[in-house]
Amino acid sequence: MTSTPQRMRTRPSDEAARIPQRGGSKLGYWLYLIPGALLVGLVIFYPIVRNVRLSFFHWRGGRAEESFAGLENWIALFGDQEFLQSFKNIILVIIAMVIVPTLLGLIIAALLFDVVGRRFGARLSSFLRATYYLPQILPIAVAGVMFSWILKPNSDGVLNQFLTALTGSEVEINWLGGQYSTAMASVMVLMIWIQIGYPVVIFMAALQRVDPQLYEAAELDGANWFQRFRAITLPMIQPEVFVVALTTTIAALKVFAPVFILTGGGPSKSTYVPSFYAYQEFIRGTDKGYAATIASAITILVVVVAIIFIRVQNRAERKDA
Amino acid sequence: MTAVAQAPAPAPQSPGKDRRNKARPRTPAEWVMLILAVLGAIAIVFPMLLLLLNAFKSPQDYANSGPLELPQALSFEGIKTFWETQNFPRALWNSIFISTMVAIIAVIVSVLNSFAIGIGRVRGRTWIVLIFLMANLVPQEMLFDPLFKLYDDLGLLSNPWSVILTFVVIQSAFGTYLLSSLLGTFPKEILEAASVDGASRWRVLRSVIVPIVRPTLSVLMVFFFIWTWNEFLLPLAFLNTSDSLTVPLLLEQLNGERQTDTTTLIAGTLISIIPTIIFFLIFQRTLTRGITAGAVK
Numbered sequence: 338m339t340s341t342p343q344r345m346r347t348r349p350s351d352e353a354a355r356i357p358q359r360g361g362s363k364l365g366y367w368l369y370l371i372p373g374a375l376l377v378g379l380v381i382f383y384p385i386v387r388n389v390r391l392s393f394f395h396w397r398g399g400r401a402e403e404s405f406a407g408l409e410n411w412i413a414l415f416g417d418q419e420f421l422q423s424f425k426n427i428i429l430v431i432i433a434m435v436i437v438p439t440l441l442g443l444i445i446a447a448l449l450f451d452v453v454g455r456r457f458g459a460r461l462s463s464f465l466r467a468t469y470y471l472p473q474i475l476p477i478a479v480a481g482v483m484f485s486w487i488l489k490p491n492s493d494g495v496l497n498q499f500l501t502a503l504t505g506s507e508v509e510i511n512w513l514g515g516q517y518s519t520a521m522a523s524v525m526v527l528m529i530w531i532q533i534g535y536p537v538v539i540f541m542a543a544l545q546r547v548d549p550q551l552y553e554a555a556e557l558d559g560a561n562w563f564q565r566f567r568a569i570t571l572p573m574i575q576p577e578v579f580v581v582a583l584t585t586t587i588a589a590l591k592v593f594a595p596v597f598i599l600t601g602g603g604p605s606k607s608t609y610v611p612s613f614y615a616y617q618e619f620i621r622g623t624d625k626g627y628a629a630t631i632a633s634a635i636t637i638l639v640v641v642v643a644i645i646f647i648r649v650q651n652r653a654e655r656k657d658a
Numbered sequence: 659m660t661a662v663a664q665a666p667a668p669a670p671q672s673p674g675k676d677r678r679n680k681a682r683p684r685t686p687a688e689w690v691m692l693i694l695a696v697l698g699a700i701a702i703v704f705p706m707l708l709l710l711l712n713a714f715k716s717p718q719d720y721a722n723s724g725p726l727e728l729p730q731a732l733s734f735e736g737i738k739t740f741w742e743t744q745n746f747p748r749a750l751w752n753s754i755f756i757s758t759m760v761a762i763i764a765v766i767v768s769v770l771n772s773f774a775i776g777i778g779r780v781r782g783r784t785w786i787v788l789i790f791l792m793a794n795l796v797p798q799e800m801l802f803d804p805l806f807k808l809y810d811d812l813g814l815l816s817n818p819w820s821v822i823l824t825f826v827v828i829q830s831a832f833g834t835y836l837l838s839s840l841l842g843t844f845p846k847e848i849l850e851a852a853s854v855d856g857a858s859r860w861r862v863l864r865s866v867i868v869p870i871v872r873p874t875l876s877v878l879m880v881f882f883f884i885w886t887w888n889e890f891l892l893p894l895a896f897l898n899t900s901d902s903l904t905v906p907l908l909l910e911q912l913n914g915e916r917q918t919d920t921t922t923l924i925a926g927t928l929i930s931i932i933p934t935i936i937f938f939l940i941f942q943r944t945l946t947r948g949i950t951a952g953a954v955k
Contacts, residue, residue, distance in 0.1 A: 355777045356849045356862055365859060366778025373771040373790065373830065380827040381793045384804035445698060452691045456684055467942055468699040471706075474938055476888040478906035479930045482913045483705050486923060493920060495708060495725040502724060530702065591797040594890040598910060615799040616891070625803065632800040639795050 385636065391629035398625045410630035420631065423609040426521065427590065430610060433525035434532050434589040439581055441529075442536025445469065447566055449537070450544040451552075466541055470534035477531065481598030484527045488512040488599075513600050517607040520600045524608060527595050536581045543574035579653075583646045590639050611635045706931065712921070713737065713928040720921050736925030740912075743922070746929060748901050749908040753887055753933070756818050756904065760825045761882040765875050767826060768833025773863050775834070776841025777849070787838055793831035802895045809896060816902040821886075821893050829882040840874060841867065880941050887934075905930050 354363050392410050394403040414420055454462035472480060487495040490511035500508040512519045547569065555565045571578075593612040600608045602617065609617075612635060618628035708725055715723065716733035723730070740746070771790065775783045805824060806815070814820040844867065852862045868875070893904050903911065909930045912918055 354779050355844065355846060356853050356859060363778055363780055366774040366780050369770045369774040369778070370780070370786070373767050373834065376767065376823070376827045377790055377793055377831070379808075380801070380805065380824050381796055383808070384801045385792075385796065387804040388800055445695065448691050448695045452688050453695055456688050457692055465695055465699045467938075469702055471938065472702060474884050474888070475931065475934050476890070476906040478888075478890050478910045479927060479934075482909050482923070482930075483709060483927050485913060486920070486927065487705060487708065489920075493721075498725050530705075533702070587795065593799070597890075598913070612797055612799050612891075615797075616802070619799065619803045628803070632797065632803075635797050636795075636800050639797060640792075643795055 388629040389633050391626050392633045394626045396625045397623060403626070406626055410624075410627050411634075413627065414630055414634060419606055419609055419614060420611070422607065423611045423614045426608060426610050427592075429521060429525060430528065430589045430592050431586060433528040434592065435582060435585045437529050438532040438536050438585065439578065441533055442540055442581070443571075443578070445533070445537050446540035446544060447570055450541050451562070451566075451570075462541075466537060469537045472531045473534040475531075477594040478598060480527065480531060481595055484523070484530075485513065485599055488523055490514060514604050516604060520604060520608050524595050524599050527599060528592070531595075532585060535585070539577050539581055540574055543577040544570065547573045575653075576650075579646075579650055583643070583650075586642060586646070587639055590635065590642065709924055709928045709931070713925045715921060717919055717921050720924075733921075736919070736921035737929065739919065739922045740926040740929065744908055744912060744926065745901065746905075746908065746926075749903050749905050750933065752818060752897075752902060753904040753906075756821050756825075756893075757883045757886040759818075759822045760829060760886040761879040763822070764826045764829040764833055764882050765879050767830040768837050768878065769863070769868065769875070771830065771834040772837035772841050773867070775838040777844065777863075777867070779842075783838070787835055790831045790834045793828050798891045802892055805892075806895055814896075816897055816899040818897075818902065820896040821889075821904075824892055824896075825882075825886045825889065829885060833878050833882070836878070837871070837874070840871060844870075877944055880937075880944050884937060887937075905933065 354366065391403075393406055393408070395406045395409075396403045449462045449465055453465060489495070489497070490513065491509055492498065492501070492507065494512070496512065497508050497510060500510070510519065512523050514520070551569050552565055555569060560568065591612055592610055593616065596602060596608055596610050596613045597616075602609045602613055611631060615628055615631040615635065618631060619625060622628050711728065712720060712725055713736060714732050714734065715729040716731070716735050719730050719733065774780050775786060780786070801824070805820075809815050809817075809820040814823075848866060848870070849862065852866045857865070887904075888906065889904075890906055890910075893907055894910070897903055897907060909926055912923060912926050
């Protein structure tokens with residue numbers, strides 16, 4: 338993801354526009370950027386500027402007067418129990434959206450590519466890959482409604498009926514509204530279910546790059562499947578692992594819909610995530626300045642995480658070179 | 659977010675090697691691994707199978723039977739109630755219209771941007787790409803309140819164009835990033851030949867570059883379409899009248915209504931999944947090929 342800007346920077350000899358033209362200046366190319374620049378300015382940078390500015394004000398919204406707040410909102414943020422709780426939940430979200438899918442994805446991709454693909458036929462392995470990927474293209478809202486049906490609190494719920502049949506006694510667990518642990522666990526299961534296909538597909542494509550002769554040589558040397566996985570597969574697909582970790586971490590920091598649909602932040606605000614908190618404050622809160630502060634804080638965090646990731650990757654690439 | 663690219667499908671393993679591999683009998687361990695992979699896949703589709711099993715039960719049947727039992731008789735009551743109480747065709751049309759417009763316009767904007775960046779090599783292009791990529795990094799709750807007010811002032815609330823405008827920008831960020839690096843390595847000889855023949859820049863873009871990168875553009879379109887189809891937060895904020903809802907919004911609203919009968923909800927969920935399954939079947943190849951590359955080099 339990051340190789341491009343670097344490549345561009347380190348090729349000064351190519352500075353000239355790539356279509357040679359007599360007397361043509363590069364100025365003409367700027368015209369092509371006008372629509373894109375206007376749109377991104379209006380839809381992205383106008384809201385950013387507006388919200389960052391608003392984070393230094395108190396504002397009830399509507400026709401109310403703004404009053405200057407200085408750093409009050411930002412100071413309040415760090416003492417805000419709900420905000421801190423929402424960040425604790427983000428750690429669990431990262432486990433469910435980044436760590437578990439990446440690890441499971443590695444195992445499943447290796448299984449499908451190495452064992453199913455090579456020993457049982459490529460068609461079966463690509464069919465299974467497609468199946469794992471299916472939840473990725475399902476609208477999250479639809480997946481959420483489906484899970485909330487399965488997790489209904491009374492004897493109407495599928496999971497409760499299952500457990501009733503299994504244990505023989507009536508089970509009526511309020512999975513989503515009862516207590517924090519089951520509610521958060523439900524949200525995490527939904528996230529894993531949605532995310533798993535993404536690393537599987539990316540890693541399987543990466544595995545196709547690996548020279549099969551490497552495996553054969555290792556096999557001849559008596560390396561078992563796990564040893565081959567560790568010594569060949571993992572180092573070879575490290576760049577993809579990196580990209581998956583970056584994109585899913587950013588997605589985790591911004592996560593909204595699974596919480597909105599499954600728990601609505603409950604029970605008693607315990608499953609709040611930062612995005613949901615910001616949304617709630619904008620919609621129901623009494624101070625849009627504070628809501629803007631939460632949103633700005635998340636934005637800053639996402640940008641910082643992205644920059645750190647890209648820096649680390651660039652350094653790793655340079656070491657490889 | 660997922661990454662898309664132009665990489666051609668990797669060559670399959672040579673058939674000779676394949677045959678040699680298959681000649682060795684499959685070991686028990688390999689069968690166990692196959693079973694594990696299949697069980698995992700079943701776990702993934704299991705919730706959808708449950709929907710299918712229960713969508714055709716009558717409310718009484720649903721109340722009296724377990725979720726894993728087959729329906730006693732095929733009942734279309736849930737589907738009928740869903741169809742009669744919700745304006746699903748309207749929501750379907752809204753989703754199709756919004757996603758199609760976004761896919762087309764976002765690809766056009768991506769091409770224009772990346773022409774200036776990748777071919778024109780304008781000054782400061784690294785930063786320009788980063789500025790466009792901000793659209794992908796910014797959390798949507800940062801956008802929704804200011805944009806809500808903006809669209810309110812413009813009279814665009816509950817109008818599909820509010821969502822189209824917003825997602826053209828968000829999707830074209832990724833398109834700009836991807837196409838800029840692709841056009842940055844566009845064969846110079848072709849560009850020079852076109853220029854010698856006296857073609858203007860616009861002409862080169864339209865008649866030379868776009869036809870050559872068309873496969874990538876169509877992959878991008880498919881992804882923009884699906885990503886937009888699945889969006890939730892911003893459409894939820896901007897589309898408030900019942901005839902402006904998209905498919906995910908319609909279902910979410912139905913889910914929120916207390917009096918909704920469970921079989922109606924199940925039937926509605928199943929119907930809402932159908933369009934996704936159709937794309938999946940049509941674009942399966944494009945999808946699995948497209949998701950991967952570009953992510954890394």
